[in-house]
Amino acid sequence: MVSKQEGGKVVLRRKITLLNGVAIIVGSIIGSGIFVSPTGVFIYTQSVGSSLIIWALSGLFSTIGALCFAELGTCITRSGGDYAYILEAFGDLPAFLYLWIVLLVIRPTTQAIVALTFAQYAVKPFFPDCSPPSLAVSLLAAVCLCLLTVVNCLSVRWSMRVQDIFTWAKLVALIAIVLSGLYHISTGHTSHFDNAFEGKYDLGSIALAFYSGLFAFGGWNFLNFVTEELQDPYKNLPRAIWIAMPIVTLIYVTANLAYFAVVTPEEMLSSAAVAVTFGNKMFGSFNWTVPIFVALSTFGGVNGILFTSSRLFVTGAQQGHLPPVFSYIHINRCTPIPSVIVTCLVSLIMVTNSDVFALINYFSLTLWLSIAVCIAGLLYLRHTKPNLPRPIRVHTLLPITFLLCCVLLLGVSAYYETLNAVIGLLVISAGIPVYYLCVKPRSKGGSLQKFHVKLTIYLQRLFNIVNLDASDV
Template sequence: MAHTKASNTPSPRTIIPTPVNSTADFAAQQRNMSADNASQGSGVKLKKEIGLLDGVAIIVGVIVGAGIFVSPKGVLLYSGSIGQSLIVWILCGILSMVGALCYAELGTMIPKSGGDYAYINVAFGPLPAFLYLWVALLVIIPTGNAITALTFAQYLLQPFWPSCDAPVEAVQLLAAALTSLLTVINCYNVRWVTRVTDVFTGTKIFALLVIVAVGIWYLCAGHTDHWNEPMRGTFTAPGLIALAFYNGLFSYAGWNYLNFVTEELKDPYRNLPRAICISMPVVTLIYVITNVAYFTVLTPEEILSSDAVAVTFGDKMLGFMSWLMPFFVACSTFGSLNGSIFASSRLFFVGARNGHLPAAISLINVHCLTPVPSLIFLCVITLILLFIKDVYTLINYVSYVEALFTTLSVSGLLWLRHTQPKTERPIRVSLALPIIFLITCLFLVISSVFQSPIEVGIGTAIIISGIPVYYLTIHRPVEWLRNLSQSFNLWCSKFFICMPNQEKFD
């Protein structure tokens, strides 16, 4: 940590809160620090350390997780044919690209971290924004992180138990260790996070290129039998098509994660859309040709009976090197979890900064300039979910909820164009793009109601359960909860050596 000897005024990086004994002292201390930092022209705030390459690596790193290695069978199961499966993969990539471009307009118009939460808050107010935060907090993000960590552990341990599944306790403990390690890295230094992301993004792209190269070699060797009738068995029921899209979009999930960290992106007006325009076509192309390789080597029956398509592919084609596929899946999930922890912790940080979560979660460590309490908070919830027996079933209850709130965010883009037509928009996409994306999302949401009414009902119940929480803790907070929150904020400030964010937002 650098210090300037010529000055007696400490740098904002080295400000350490003096001991305080009451909530009133804590509040007074924070006001004094804010005034001091304002007079210095800077403050304790998140640093802009993410460049264009880092942004591309975050998007690609989060998107390319276990999905493309494990779940292509879901698209095939509900498509019915390899031809329609490829069409779904292509359309999912195009749809994700359209959505990402819409989010690029939102992200440059509202240059705040938090993604959907920030956009819904500006467009429709605090209650809908809190409900998104509530669902993301309870299920969507920590459950996704927990499943990614468990997937990593399962595939890393697989070589040690070749003839059976690894013990559940060993998988859970390794997943917990991974989650804790990545949380420490995220707490310590943003540059470490981006370096880990860059390295493991390269690793997973290399793994997919291995699959593609083997598939092309096999195809060029004359093995074209699986492509004689590519559309045979195609399903046409709207509900099944919607489920095929859900499975495809699951593998593209994460295209909006760079919007969660807009405040830490260098020159976001240029780098946000550039990162999107580079990463999304690359991911789509790699996904499509990877599926071509799968379908060339494996029969539909082999894909549908496989728990991990990439591992089955490796067992059939790589011989004594087949151990590489479980290793690559583990590397892929490691990098994906790292990027997810980094981006999603900013969502809770921004929610707390806006008063929708305890203020302690919006504190920033004065040494590392990272939202340490938010990262620890996310880690604790994820660790709890790791040891819940049926954690995998939680994803089924909220898949439609994610589509619902994505629909709401893009509706916000159209609504803001109507209500704030003169607001500066560094990026302004064609009106046709949000309309197409909105219609597609509405189709997926409505189809879910008819195809999976139980899951939709439970997801809706989770959303509605946030309404009384909002009125009891935010709209008209109960006095004892307010006092408890202030005491918690005071303790976190002292324990984690943190301060509130000093950067001002309109």
């Protein structure tokens, strides 16, 4: 963070250009999804043609959502992203419930999925003819999470260096896959596209396929977290979206074209590491490079999610919706150690299930429910606060269409994945008594407040941390 003094007040400099904004969106989206979701989409559609259409529609759907969030990000400029929008529109309890499901479901599950993808690709070369043991995958994913937790606790600079270095790995891997796949097609290898639209078309399968596709586009709203640092945000925020989203969609569709041209449907269905199967067929003696680059890419992805998750919890703690110690930082290293550690611990629980696609289905309902609430908040604020400054105002048809699609997606998936829906709703509902028992009474003193104070003092001594307001950062 770069800051300066203006009239005695520290403010963030607007150093992020349009090109930087495009890079943030592209870099945030392209991660583990393109290396794991192709199999997930194809499992549910079992059709090459409809899989490619779902990838293109997922990009269009994400673009509409990003444009709606551009309006939210410029009329509600406080930090916190989705959390801040729900807080502004609907108040404390819905905002706390958002943090609750983010803490227990969305972020830990996302980190677990990316860590498991890293582990799948890292161990796949040792099991070329069969699937890696699930225990080995889970253990390696846990090691990845713990190692990056240590890095994020020790140094912000180290965590950013990890992010910078490993970002290039995913770009190299994708460029190699796309170019070699397109060359393969140009030489006449198109037999895998025969009868491309034979497959499954029931609503449940289509909805679950969309979940896998949309998971790969996750991160389209990350530029909203740094709106205050974006140069001329009212122009550059929508421009960055219009430039970045088509780029990502094109990369994803062409990467899937490459996969389908080389990998047979049977191999696609049986492979949890489709890029490795692709590399084995296309790169000959250099096939070992694919799992290495993909593993490096997903390793960096885990680091990025861990870093941003911990900062979201800091914001929630400053608002009073999480224990105060979540906003405390190390007195010398300036890292939010409690937030980082708790994020890791919950993620470790998730990696005990090595089925990546089951985890995607599990967390997707709560994720898209929270996004739908944000879009509903946009429409609600237009009605309740019509005079709120809106430097960017999208056509009303866009948020309405996006919200209706979210509701349809949630309804169909809840019908076909009832158990996951029930678990998700129970987790959300469990946050209501927690809010009234632990959050609301905090300002009233009593035994709960005394317990918070004692726990905070103990953790301060253990981790050498202080309140962010009391630090020199």
